[in-house]
Amino acid sequence: MSSTAAPILVGWLRAAGEPTRLRLLALCADGACSVSDLAQALRHSEPRVSRHLRILCEAGLLVRVRHGQWVNYRLTDGAEAASFVRGLLAQLDRGDPMLVRDRNSARAGAAPETQTLAHGAESRLGRALAELVAAGGLSAPLEAVLVFGVSHPELLESAARASRRCTAIAHSRRAAQSARAFAQRRDFSCRVLRATSPEVLSDADLARAGEAFDAVLLDTFASGDTLARLLEQARRVLTPNGRLWVFERYESLERSRERIVEHPLARLRRLLGDAGLRCERLSPVEADGEHVLAAVARPAAAAPGRVGGTAGAGA
DSSP states (O other): OOOOOHHHHHHHHHHHSSHHHHHHHHHHHTSOBOHHHHHHHHTOOHHHHHHHHHHHHHTTSEEEEEETTEEEEEEOSOHHHHHHHHHHHHTSOTTOHHHHHHHHHHHHTSOTHHHHHHHHOOOHHHHHHHHHHHHTTOOSOEEEEEEEOOSOHHHHHHHHHHEEEEEEEESSHHHHHHHHHHHHHHTOOOEEEEOSSSSSOOHHHHHHHOSOEEEEEEOSOOOHHHHHHHHHHHHHHEEEEEEEEEEEEHHHHHOOSSOSSOOHHHHHHHHHHHTTEEEEEEEEEEETTEEEEEEEEEETTOOTTEETTEEOOOO
């Protein structure tokens, strides 16, 4: 964390240095929560929880976000404050009975449809992609993995089980709830955040997620300028020897504004190169009636051979 002015740091410490507010920070760092969800999790009244949330927001550690009729609280977008909170929470024992109870109660307060989504989201394509990334080098022990998009929960589980710290960024509130429910049902740990933009990784998302990931999985079907921007953003948060997995439909890659004729494989290789990434492998995947091209890449300056201490796959 970069240096912070003493008065600001004292304000953060005062806000976070209270048991209830520390528990609130732990819950909100896992994903956006409403006052009612937090009150149920902590077994406090909503007015009392609201007062604590106001203090945390005034200190700049949490932000209040409105989505239509919903009001949620999540970790701040500020890089320094977010880093402070993550560092503080890293000292907590996630197995502490009180924190475990808080998390379970918060999940139980999610919408009933979440459990239905979690059970129905798995697919043959998801299983095929998960097997592909496992064979391609996504295996323990990685320190940190980022998953953008939660279209295929099998990929999320693979990432979580291969790393000490897994962060997922979901496109919507419903997708985030579904991912959390799936993680609970399958008994793996993953921090799930809601994206500020439905298509790309914003600077605010990257600040909340943290930096220096050993692996990044783009579990979202993008195209054109959106895909190009996603690749550049993913490269920014990869460690020097980190590895990126990206999945794209053939038909999306066939659409090119720059060139009339360009093979999907050549187009994806070009987009990776333009983003400063070196393509190691391209693999076609077909399941559930979909034709997908999966690519594995590293930062162009990376030395071959290892990712986060784990041997990688060849090109």
